[in-house]
Amino acid sequence: QQQVKQSPQSLIVQKGGIPIINCAYENTAFDYFPWYQQFPGKGPALLIAIRPDVSEKKEGRFTISFNKSAKQFSLHIMDSQPGDSATYFCAANDRGTYKYIFGTGTRLKVLA
Amino acid sequence: EPEVTQTPSHQVTQMGQEVILRCVPISNHLYFYWYRQILGQKVEFLVSFYNNEISEKSEIFDDQFSVERPDGSNFTLKIRSTKLEDSAMYFCASSLQGIGGYTFGSGTRLTVV
Numbered sequence: 352q353q354q355v356k357q358s359p360q361s362l363i364v365q366k367g368g369i370p371i372i373n374c375a376y377e378n379t380a381f382d383y384f385p386w387y388q389q390f391p392g393k394g395p396a397l398l399i400a401i402r403p404d405v406s407e408k409k410e411g412r413f414t415i416s417f418n419k420s421a422k423q424f425s426l427h428i429m430d431s432q433p434g435d436s437a438t439y440f441c442a443a444n445d446r447g448t449y450k451y452i453f454g455t456g457t458r459l460k461v462l463a
Numbered sequence: 464e465p466e467v468t469q470t471p472s473h474q475v476t477q478m479g480q481e482v483i484l485r486c487v488p489i490s491n492h493l494y495f496y497w498y499r500q501i502l503g504q505k506v507e508f509l510v511s512f513y514n515n516e517i518s519e520k521s522e523i524f525d526d527q528f529s530v531e532r533p534d535g536s537n538f539t540l541k542i543r544s545t546k547l548e549d550s551a552m553y554f555c556a557s558s559l560q561g562i563g564g565y566t567f568g569s570g571t572r573l574t575v576v
Contacts, residue, residue, distance in 0.1 A: 383562055387506075394467075394554050394567030395506060440506060444562045448519055449494055450508040451565070 353378060355443050357454030364431055365462050372457045373425045374441035381443040385451070386415065386426045389438045398439075399426075431461045465489040467568035469555050475574045476545055484540045484571045486555030495538045496556040496565070497530065499523070506554065512538065513561075545575045 356375045364370045374384075383402055387395035401408045401415045401424065408415045412429040428435055438458050442451040468487040476482050488495050497509040510520045512530055529541045538557075542549055552570045 385563075385565075387567075392569070394556075394569045396567065397565065400563065442506075449496070449511045449513070449558075449561045450519055450521070451498075451506075451562075452508070453506040455505045 353445075353452055355381075355441055355452050355454040357441050357457060359457060360455070361458040361460075363460045363462065366432060368431050368461070370428050370431055370435075370459055370461075371425055372439050372441070372459075373423065374454050375421075375423045376443050377422065378443070378445065379422070380446045381452075382446045383444040384415070384417065384424050385442050385444075386413070387440045387442060387453075389440065389456075395440060428459075431459075433461045433463045436460050465566070467555055467557055467566050469553075469568035469571050471571060472569070473572045473574070475576060478547060478575055479544050482542050482545055482573065484542075484553050484555075484573070486538045486540075486568055487536055488538055488555065488557030489559075489566055490536070492557035492559050492566075494518075494558045494561050495530075495532065496558075497540045498554045498556065498567075499551040500554065500570075501551045509540070509553075542573075545573075547575050549573060550575045 385400035386398045388398050389395045399410045399413045403419045414427040417424045438456045440456050441454040470485045495512040500506045509524045511518045527543045554570045555568045556565045558565045
């Protein structure tokens with residue numbers, strides 16, 4: 352119930368492609384869903400986040416799609432660049448707590 | 464842009480020794496956190512701290528762990544008697560309003576030998 356399942360584990364795309372990373376959860380008390388980007392040796396950095404009353408949120412080249420009934424959400428990276436190569440984590444917050452439950456991460460490589 | 468600063472960046476310690484990991488959160492933030500990431504694995508919550516007390520902790524955060532905000536700027540994680548399995552990257556984070564807007568530090572890599 353406290354898990355967030357993330358797929359795929361790794362992803363390789365060509366420059367300009369649109370990688371899609373998926374996450375699924377069970378706990379209906381989760382009500383805030385951020386995505387984090389992590390470069391080697393660095394801490395996770397917040398990319399974009401969504402609440403379940405919205406089905407889509409876009410910030411620059413990053414878009415979250417949210418399907419509340421299916422309890423799934425995904426990150427799309429438009430016009431991906433080699434500089435987007437990093438590990439991406441989805442996360443969820445359990446309403447009434449201050450902690451995040453993280454997914455297992457997706458290692459993205461964008462080829463030049 | 465304000466940052467969360469962690470020191471040291473890498474610490475090697477003998478099994479059974481005590482270690483203190485230090486963090487300077489963003490100055491106007493009120494909520495403080497420690498997470499850890501075992502190499503190649505997901506980021507896991509350890510503890511949250513607000514108003515000078517622990518507000519939540521995970522099963523990982525047992526009696527060997529403690530946190531403290533000794534002054535107005537530092538936030539520390541102490542591991543009393545380190546084990547090999549404590550080897551991980553430890554991340555400090557802070558936020559102004561609880562959930563949302565977390566900022567993570569760059570982490571301290573702890574290696575227990």
